[in-house]
Amino acid sequence: MEKKYGVYICKGCSIADTVDTEKLAEVATKEHQIPVCKSHDALCSPSGLDLIKGDISGEGVNTVIVAACSPRAKHREFIFPGCIVERANIREFVAWTQEPGTEDTQALAEDYMRLGITKAKNSFPPEPFLLEETNKDVLVIGGGITGMTSALGAADAGYKVILVEKSGELGGWAAKMHKQLPQSYPFEALEENTVKRTIDKVSSHSNIKVYTSAEIEKIAGFPGQYDVSIKTNGTSEQAKAGSVILAAGWRPYDANKLDHLGYGKNPNVITNVQMEEIASSGRITRPSDGKEAKRVAFIQCAGSRDAAHLPYCSSYCCLTSLKQAAYVREKNPNAMAYVLYKDMRTPGQYELFYKSIQNDPGIMLTKGEVTGVSETQNGNLFIDLKDTLLGENIRIEADMVVLATGMEPNTKIDADVLKEWKVKFDEKLKESGGKPDPNAPLEPHKVPNVLKLEYRQGPELPGLEEAYGFADSNYICFQYETRRTGIFAAGSVRQPMHMLGSMEDALGASMKAIQCVEATEKGYSIHPRAWDQTYPEVNLQKCTSCKRCTEECPFGAIEEDAKGTPFHKMTRCRRCGTCLGSCPERVINFKDFSINMISSMFKSMDVPEEGLRLIGLACENDAYPALDALAMNRDRVNPAFRFVPVRCLGNLNLAWIADALSRGIDGMILLGCKFGENYQCHFVRGSELASERLGKLQETLGRLMLEPERVKLVQLSIQDYDKLPEILNDFSEEVGEMEPNPFKEF
Ligand code: SF4
Ligand code: SF4
Numbered sequence: 001m002e003k004k005y006g007v008y009i010c011k012g013c014s015i016a017d018t019v020d021t022e023k024l025a026e027v028a029t030k031e032h033q034i035p036v037c038k039s040h041d042a043l044c045s046p047s048g049l050d051l052i053k054g055d056i057s058g059e060g061v062n063t064v065i066v067a068a069c070s071p072r073a074k075h076r077e078f079i080f081p082g083c084i085v086e087r088a089n090i091r092e093f094v095a096w097t098q099e100p101g102t103e104d105t106q107a108l109a110e111d112y113m114r115l116g117i118t119k120a121k122n123s124f125p126p127e128p129f130l131l132e133e134t135n136k137d138v139l140v141i142g143g144g145i146t147g148m149t150s151a152l153g154a155a156d157a158g159y160k161v162i163l164v165e166k167s168g169e170l171g172g173w174a175a176k177m178h179k180q181l182p183q184s185y186p187f188e189a190l191e192e193n194t195v196k197r198t199i200d201k202v203s204s205h206s207n208i209k210v211y212t213s214a215e216i217e218k219i220a221g222f223p224g225q226y227d228v229s230i231k232t233n234g235t236s237e238q239a240k241a242g243s244v245i246l247a248a249g250w251r252p253y254d255a256n257k258l259d260h261l262g263y264g265k266n267p268n269v270i271t272n273v274q275m276e277e278i279a280s281s282g283r284i285t286r287p288s289d290g291k292e293a294k295r296v297a298f299i300q301c302a303g304s305r306d307a308a309h310l311p312y313c314s315s316y317c318c319l320t321s322l323k324q325a326a327y328v329r330e331k332n333p334n335a336m337a338y339v340l341y342k343d344m345r346t347p348g349q350y351e352l353f354y355k356s357i358q359n360d361p362g363i364m365l366t367k368g369e370v371t372g373v374s375e376t377q378n379g380n381l382f383i384d385l386k387d388t389l390l391g392e393n394i395r396i397e398a399d400m401v402v403l404a405t406g407m408e409p410n411t412k413i414d415a416d417v418l419k420e421w422k423v424k425f426d427e428k429l430k431e432s433g434g435k436p437d438p439n440a441p442l443e444p445h446k447v448p449n450v451l452k453l454e455y456r457q458g459p460e461l462p463g464l465e466e467a468y469g470f471a472d473s474n475y476i477c478f479q480y481e482t483r484r485t486g487i488f489a490a491g492s493v494r495q496p497m498h499m500l501g502s503m504e505d506a507l508g509a510s511m512k513a514i515q516c517v518e519a520t521e522k523g524y525s526i527h528p529r530a531w532d533q534t535y536p537e538v539n540l541q542k543c544t545s546c547k548r549c550t551e552e553c554p555f556g557a558i559e560e561d562a563k564g565t566p567f568h569k570m571t572r573c574r575r576c577g578t579c580l581g582s583c584p585e586r587v588i589n590f591k592d593f594s595i596n597m598i599s600s601m602f603k604s605m606d607v608p609e610e611g612l613r614l615i616g617l618a619c620e621n622d623a624y625p626a627l628d629a630l631a632m633n634r635d636r637v638n639p640a641f642r643f644v645p646v647r648c649l650g651n652l653n654l655a656w657i658a659d660a661l662s663r664g665i666d667g668m669i670l671l672g673c674k675f676g677e678n679y680q681c682h683f684v685r686g687s688e689l690a691s692e693r694l695g696k697l698q699e700t701l702g703r704l705m706l707e708p709e710r711v712k713l714v715q716l717s718i719q720d721y722d723k724l725p726e727i728l729n730d731f732s733e734e735v736g737e738m739e740p741n742p743f744k745e746f
Helices: 021-031 046-058 091-095 103-121 145-156 195-204 272-280 317-331 350-358 415-431 499-522 548-552 578-582 595-604 623-632 654-662 686-694 697-703 718-736
Strands: 005-010 036-040 063-068 084-089 138-141 161-164 208-211 214-222 225-232 235-241 243-246 250-252 269-271 295-302 336-341 363-367 369-375 381-386 394-398 400-405 407-409 487-489 558-560 566-568 614-619 641-646 667-672 711-715
Touching: 005 021, 005 046, 005 103, 021 036, 021 103, 036 046, 046 063, 063 103, 084 091, 084 103, 091 103, 091 623, 103 595, 103 641, 138 145, 138 235, 138 499, 145 161, 145 195, 145 208, 145 243, 145 499, 161 214, 161 225, 195 208, 243 499, 269 272, 272 317, 272 400, 295 317, 295 381, 295 394, 317 336, 317 350, 317 363, 317 400, 336 381, 336 394, 350 363, 381 400, 487 499, 548 558, 548 578, 578 686, 595 641, 595 654, 614 623, 614 718, 623 641, 623 667, 623 718, 654 667, 654 697, 667 686, 667 718, 686 711, 711 718
Parallel strands: 005 036, 005 063, 063 084, 138 161, 138 243, 161 208, 243 487, 269 400, 295 336, 295 400, 336 363, 614 641, 614 667, 667 711
Antiparallel strands: 214 225, 225 235, 250 407, 369 381, 381 394, 558 566
């Protein structure tokens, strides 16, 4: 497309009171020879938009630079189909944060104009990546309540579903329950188990194909075209799918590890899973002698919230014990239940259920730490408690003890399995003549378990050490999303949750799975860049097969051919641009975002001999909105900074730093999200990777004879926006104390 540029300057929202817009226009007309440059009192008003539209239809303008508000404002207004649109943020970054009418303010606005025009010059219309054929079927792994609800969600919306269940029947743990918790207001009375009805619906749904006693053997491919092998009844069946919902469910924590609570020592110490079986079979009887248990004690957090077992709250067990206490009372109104808790946790509306249980005089709820469970002389059990609300130690006698055991995701690889796998792995390596490293840690996601992905990056979902085997799904923004595009985690593989929570989660995941196949078909990315039709394009002629892009892609979108040349599995790509940042050869670029674009933007800035010029590379997910938030508050921002948005700080290519500093820029601050176990990066490790790359900065800057302190990375979350002015001023002072950048003179 031959570009015809048009620059439009808004004079509203205090812009004309702060900068000389006529002088600003000269940057476009004189410096950049832009043929069409107009201003308007309120560009986003109907007449302002008509001005632009008129030039598009009348003058053939197809590349529009809007010098006005932040690109995060008035987004819809400034969409002009078929045109490239760039936004120069002179409202938030200039008019609302700078002293009106000063030289510095004018210089800043003019630089934003230069940056906007240069960006537009280096931007090209997207050509979406389209698969020859997009399969829109949804594969659901797990036939428990989560898997079945997900399957129904997608199937009722008209999508074909393949449901794979490991056991011989659908229903999972939920089907084994005697009764279920109330699922609607007033959240008081127990309900009959409705899972049987759900099983019937799933089994008879024309859009759902159910495999029971079946396991995934392999999943190869990518969103829109997964090839799935399902092992069933000793044979292997092949299927195709467009997206995957992982609803493999949970397993109870191994109560054999809870002998300090009497499990395994006394048959009358049972788990909450056993209690469901007992209640389903009739009277509440105890295993040792089959006598009715008239005093039943429930010990909460049995293994949960305990550093030696499960460090987290399993979330469902308080409610389960309250429910089971109600069983005790329903079966025999003269029986007593004791619920012994560290803290009672009944999230959401279930507080109402808790209250209804509290009103039952036959259920005693008491806070305390269980110090031991011992047998009485007559075969009953004593439970000793300390730290009670009464302030004294107490002892309770019961006929039976129920341990509220916690929840572990079925995606968790057991430490023993991991160990065994490593031995086999080393043996194999030895056989093949490799050199096994006995100390080499084998990451759990590299051990085949549930998904068995045929991905270079490993067969399972990578997680966090502190996620305890639950799928790492960015907790701030993206429930269900995993680090493998097109694969959505739902229910208790994502976090511990009760049945109602799992059902809600399941529907969310099925909507995501549908969005994924629809977006894939049209060549769009999925969340968080859901509007994006660009994708990374690689100039393979210059690729040295260094594998950095393959290793750093957070979503496993890059594989290698036999010669080690990388190739993108494009529908797995989330368009984060991490690969663009990783490539030392600078051969990965997007149509509207490239190494050359950012370098050219830096080079386009005016660098006077006197005074500081600083660049702020701002992640568009947190840092850029934080800067806009400062503007909303009309806070003053140091005028030496020019902020340039990037998709993620993982885009940082060291070439940009070299280009900026060799242009005479005095320093560069990199504003990215927090990293580590509680990371906030939308693309998992973007700012962390940028920080690692900065480790090599010494070499880059050494060649230029410049101090590495001229570049600083700051981890920032959006709510810390008010700290930014001080952070920026401190950095400006630090750089100001150094000698001026000698490249200013060139
Ligand atoms: S690093 Fe990001 S942009 Fe590059 S292939 Fe992976 S997901 Fe796509
Ligand atoms: S990082 Fe660049 S040079 Fe290295 S393998 Fe990827 S594309 Fe090739």
